[in-house]
Amino acid sequence: MDSKQFDRAARKVRVVAKIRGFSAPEANSEPVASRTVDWISVNRENLEDVTVSFGDQSSSRYLVDYCYKEDEDNEMIYSKEVRPLVSAAFEGRNSTIIAHGARGSGKTHTIQGSAERPGLAVLAVAEILSVAEKNGKSIAVSFYEVDHQERAVDLLNPEQPPILVFEDRGRIQFKGLTQVPVKSIAEFQNLYSTACFSQKGAPKKGGCEGGRERVRRIHMGLILHVFSQKKSVESLVSKMNFVDLAGYEDARKKSSDGSCLAEINNRINKSIYAVLNVCHALSTNESHVPYRESKLTRMLQDSLRGTSKILLVSCLNPSFCQDTIYMVSLASRACHWIHRASLDSTKKSGTSSIKMVNTHKNQISKSVSGTTKKLHGSSKLIGKKADITVKSAIKGRKLFEEVGHSAAKAEKKENSVAHVTQASEPLLDNSLLEAGNHVELNPGLEKVINSLTNKCFMQDDSFSEASQNVNFNLMEENDDSCLNASRKVEPNPLADQDILVDSEDHQTQALSVIVQEDPNLNKENNSSRKNEDGSPSISSQLRDLSNSLKMLCSLPTPTPLCVQIPEKESVLLDNKQVSADVAEPKTPTADQNMRVNRCDVMSAKSPWETYSMRGSGMKNSLVEEYLRFLNTANKEELKKLKGIGEKRATFILELREESPEPFKNVYDLKDIGLSAKQIKGMMKKEVGELFSEL
Numbered sequence: 097m098d099s100k101q102f103d104r105a106a107r108k109v110r111v112v113a114k115i116r117g118f119s120a121p122e123a124n125s126e127p128v129a130s131r132t133v134d135w136i137s138v139n140r141e142n143l144e145d146v147t148v149s150f151g152d153q154s155s156s157r158y159l160v161d162y163c164y165k166e167d168e169d170n171e172m173i174y175s176k177e178v179r180p181l182v183s184a185a186f187e188g189r190n191s192t193i194i195a196h197g198a199r200g201s202g203k204t205h206t207i208q209g210s211a212e213r214p215g216l217a218v219l220a221v222a223e224i225l226s227v228a229e230k231n232g233k234s235i236a237v238s239f240y241e242v243d244h245q246e247r248a249v250d251l252l253n254p255e256q257p258p259i260l261v262f263e264d265r266g267r268i269q270f271k272g273l274t275q276v277p278v279k280s281i282a283e284f285q286n287l288y289s290t291a292c293f294s295q296k297g298a299p300k301k302g303g304c305e306g307g308r309e310r311v312r313r314i315h316m317g318l319i320l321h322v323f324s325q326k327k328s329v330e331s332l333v334s335k336m337n338f339v340d341l342a343g344y345e346d347a348r349k350k351s352s353d354g355s356c357l358a359e360i361n362n363r364i365n366k367s368i369y370a371v372l373n374v375c376h377a378l379s380t381n382e383s384h385v386p387y388r389e390s391k392l393t394r395m396l397q398d399s400l401r402g403t404s405k406i407l408l409v410s411c412l413n414p415s416f417c418q419d420t421i422y423m424v425s426l427a428s429r430a431c432h433w434i435h436r437a438s439l440d441s442t443k444k445s446g447t448s449s450i451k452m453v454n455t456h457k458n459q460i461s462k463s464v465s466g467t468t469k470k471l472h473g474s475s476k477l478i479g480k481k482a483d484i485t486v487k488s489a490i491k492g493r494k495l496f497e498e499v500g501h502s503a504a505k506a507e508k509k510e511n512s513v514a515h516v517t518q519a520s521e522p523l524l525d526n527s528l529l530e531a532g533n534h535v536e537l538n539p540g541l542e543k544v545i546n547s548l549t550n551k552c553f554m555q556d557d558s559f560s561e562a563s564q565n566v567n568f569n570l571m572e573e574n575d576d577s578c579l580n581a582s583r584k585v586e587p588n589p590l591a592d593q594d595i596l597v598d599s600e601d602h603q604t605q606a607l608s609v610i611v612q613e614d615p616n617l618n619k620e621n622n623s624s625r626k627n628e629d630g631s632p633s634i635s636s637q638l639r640d641l642s643n644s645l646k647m648l649c650s651l652p653t654p655t656p657l658c659v660q661i662p663e664k665e666s667v668l669l670d671n672k673q674v675s676a677d678v679a680e681p682k683t684p685t686a687d688q689n690m691r692v693n694r695c696d697v698m699s700a701k702s703p704w705e706t707y708s709m710r711g712s713g714m715k716n717s718l719v720e721e722y723l724r725f726l727n728t729a730n731k732e733e734l735k736k737l738k739g740i741g742e743k744r745a746t747f748i749l750e751l752r753e754e755s756p757e758p759f760k761n762v763y764d765l766k767d768i769g770l771s772a773k774q775i776k777g778m779m780k781k782e783v784g785e786l787f788s789e790l
């Protein structure tokens with residue numbers, strides 16, 4: 097095996113393209129000459145490298161590992177791509193096969209297929225079943241869907257509450273996901289039909305069901321659990337995942353339902369980007385893999401990390417489709433950037449993200465450069481210096497989001513067909529925007545880049561970025577978007593260090609994402625209320641002061657907020673954790689917060705800073721107490737919280753049975769099905785309650 101072959105075998109993520117065949121109605125409605133796919137060209141660069149290009153833009157080539165033509169069927173993809181993963185499954189290696197692409201590009205056909213032309217999942221199950229017994233193995237299957245609201249539903253039991261995903265002793269666990277043992281392919285097919293019926297038969301969510309756009313935008317997943325049977329004890333050997341992603345659609349497309357559909361598309365696209373971001377991080381061996389960016393990647397986490405393999409099938413529409421070009425360009429960049437780069441470079445992980453961001457920016461630069469050139473009559477970019485630092489590169493771990501498409505669209509104005517990644521030249525060209533370099537940019541271009549970098553972070557509602565400072569700005573009572581508004585995007589050396597030393601261990605990750613106070617926060621948020629000398633206006637100071645005072649007044653002395661030691665004691669007893677520390681009085685933790693803040697407070701230069709610091713101490717305390725409450729309160733107490741009803745309280749107790757302290761940070765609230773928006777709302781209501789009796 098030469099080094100190149102070895103490189104390919106060792107690579108974690110493989111991306112293959114598949115051109116969908118024409119369906120019968122399409123073939124019949126088209127003139128005979130159009131029945132071949134003539135807008136996609138497959139170019140074999142050499143034995144190893146294949147590129148696809150679109151239209152007559154042969155210079156826009158996207159590198160993939162292979163491209164299956166319209167007449168190459170699922171059996172062929174199976175035998176070349178999936179069979180090795182089936183063998184690996186028997187040896188304990190997890191794998192994930194993901195079909196992605198624009199809408200109607202053949203993803204479901206690839207994964208599920210039809211009775212006449214079974215898909216990859218069906219072929220895999222058939223093969224596994226045919227050899228399982230002989231190998232002392234058995235299998236069980238689970239089916240789920242994840243919708244645009246990040247709700248994961250068990251498709252074999254759709255009436256049940258959403259699936260809970262949590263981490264226990266380093267492993268991802270599911271609560272509420274049925275596993276059904278399967279002994280024959282007929283049994284499996286039955287279950288698959290049931291799952292698909294549940295998925296299609298489920299009530300439409302949101303307000304879009306009445307319109308013409310009745311398509312549900314969901315991701316559908318199948319897990320094959322492979323067990324070994326030794327002395328009648330079953331143990332999990334591996335998992336194979338098959339994921340049929342929702343079709344990508346440009347969120348800005350006009351729809352009959354207007355903004356509602358756009359919003360759904362937006363959210364679905366976000367989770368597609370999350371998958372690609374994870375693929376990129378894994379294929380470039382980054383120290384931080386953003387599994388928490390979406391429910392789906394969180395669910396797949398166990399099957400993606402370690403020695404697992406990922407097959408990304410990029411499905412291509414046979415007729416012109418802008419979204420198809422965009423999707424394959426992202427997949428190519430996610431999985432091949434470092435593959436190409438690694439052939440001639442052994443740069444450290446971490447630099448990969450820098451390169452990727454630079455490529456991304458480079459592409460924007462390219463997309464805009466035509467205009468720039470016209471405007472300035474020169475290809476040399478001029479203007480203000482842009483400080484593109486390592487930090488911004490780290491922020492750019494979120495590589496894909498809607499703005500990237502905008503760039504492609506901007507470019508489309510130049511070319512009739514998008515020209516996103518030129519495998520031949522721009523892909524490896526970092527010279528322009530090396531990390532840490534100061535690059536001269538046209539101000540307009542700089543704005544695009546800044547908005548890209550910012551949007552990479554601002555867009556996400558999920559508390560998922562380790563370098564973000566998530567601030568519950570409880571003082572901004574009138575501001576509905578306080579959480580988003582106060583999520584800061586700024587160079588944070590500490591956070592960056594956290595990322596660099598971070599591993600896939602989310603406990604560690606959580607440490608760097610705790611709700612964090614920044615003395616500059618209020619100033620920053622209130623910048624519109626500043627005096628000319630930069631100090632906050634009197635009215636804003638008074639308002640914040642009065643809010644801080646309200647907070648201080650609401651604290652029971654000496655233990656702040658809702659520390660309820662007796663209740664905690666009874667919960668511990670309920671849980672049969674009779675412990676000495678129940679009787680032993682503890683220093684209230686909130687006091688520790690106060691102590692920390694006191695140190696800061698002593699260094700405060702003005703009464704204003706003192707109040708700011710105290711206020712933030714309170715914020716941190718409140719969040720900590722809230723989490724502690726979730727970790728310890730009994731069901732009736734939990735239900736007293738806004739947003740927690742019978743079902744959620746039951747979930748919380750179940751989670752606590754699995755892990756004594758399931759809520760370590762605000763991230764973990766997502767495990768009980770709360771979105772960032774809901775968490776924000778709940779926190780605000782809780783604070784509102786505290787003031788209600790003032």
Ligand SMILES: Nc1ncnc2c1ncn2[C@@H]1O[C@H](COP(=O)(O)OP(=O)(O)OP(=O)(O)O)[C@@H](O)[C@H]1O
Nearest residue numbers: 116117118119198199200201202203204205342343
């Ligand atoms: N290889 C193929 N040959 C012929 N017809 C195909 C092929 N693949 C898919 N089709 C047909 O194309 C249409 C779209 O396919 P499919 O439903 O698999 O796309 P999809 O990408 O899953 O769609 P969506 O984005 O809506 O989930 C279907 O009618 C399907 O039968």
